Amino acid sequence: MKTTKNATLLVLAGGLGSRYKGKKQIDPMGPSGECLMEYSIYDAARAGFTQLVLIINDYFNQETKDHFQQIADNAGIQLDFVVQRLNTKLPIHHEDKLENRVKPWGTGHAILAAKDVIKNPFVVINADDYYNRHAFEKAYELIASDKINEHQYGMVSYPLSATLSENGSVSRGVCTINNGQLVTVVEHTNINKEGDKIICTLDDNSKKELAPETLVSMNFWVLDPSIFNVLERKFDQFLSNLKSEKAEFFIPFVIDEMVHEEGLKVVVETSKDKWFGVTYPEDKQLAINSIQELVSNGVYPSALW
Structure with a gap:
């Protein structure tokens, strides 16, 4: 008999999409107007997930919320919305850091914002x-x-070559893996193709080549709620050491520190399946074509809901 457990899907949908120049999180791309995350919600519900948490920003209007509530109802899962603002879960003694801040604090902060609604x-x-x-x-x-508890988390990794954009640089968490366990994950924020090579430009403007088969994190993490207390502590440290108004609190940084400082184990599953995403406006047509191909091959119905 298959074991069933309560499990939550946390979708980070609160970014500003500055490079995309639009609301890419809810931009219609499927044949019946579905946005990309609807396919993830559909897949997660079918896999057994029982709760959906959407991290959103103030641009999510009531009509959009109603749309996702209807999706959750159709999928038979609980839905919680969490609005990520600059001061969400911000320690009082760091309120001075808000003065010149414009963009959200990053993926680690977005996850921390969900602390009060995730128990699984x-x-x-x-x-x-x-x-x-x-x-x-x-x-x-x-x-x-x-296999997921306070001592062991999980992640799904993808080959770097399958995760690049033809239209500009991307950020990826470059992983080192040994015997199915994560050894290190290092965020690289400026990766692009130069001819037939994959090049990362480092903070000092030096460049290094990355192998196509390098495994990377696409922010697909399998976490235990114990992460929230760690995130609170690490977010406080991050703000205390803030050196740039644009610095971001990335979840790969936190996971990497937990592996090295606290002995956390991270089980890595590697996906050879198709991955695609939208970072730039020019990426949209590729996503539309990819979804249509999946529909044509019978992976998804032409209308999910």
Whole structure:
């Protein structure tokens, strides 16, 4: 008999999408007007997830909220909205840091914002990425088999070559993995193709080549609620050491520190499935074509709901 467990899907949909120049999280791309994250919600619900948490910004109007509430009702899962603002979960003694801040604090802060509504093991994904249903099945199996706890988290990785944009640079968490366990994950914020090579430009403007098969994190994490107390502590440290108004509190930084400082183990599942996402406006047509191909191949119905 298949074990069932309560599991939550946390979707990071509160970014400003500055490079996309629009509301990419809810931009229609499917044949019946679906946005990318609807395919993730569909896949997660079918895999066994019982709760959906959407991290949103103030641009999500009531009509959009109603749309996702109807989706959750159709999928038979609980839905919670969490608005990520600059002062969400911000320690009082760091309120001075808000003075010149414009953009959100990053993925670590977005996850921390959900602390009050998540009580189960949970998966974190980006709203503007397509991960494929097998990623959710693998993640749910980790949760259902009790492999996710305060001492061991999980992630689904992808080959770097499958995650690039033809239209500009991307940020990726470059992973080192040994015997199915994460050794390091280092955020690289400026990766692009130069001819037939994949090049990362570092903070000092030096460049290094990355192998196409390098495994990267696409922010598909399988986490235990114990992460929230760690995030609170690390967010406080991040703000105390803030050196730039544009600095971001990235979840890969936190996970990497937990692995090295606290002995956290992270089980890595590797996906060879199709991944795509939208970072730039020019990425949209590729996403539309990719979804249509999946529909044509019978992976999804032409109307999800």
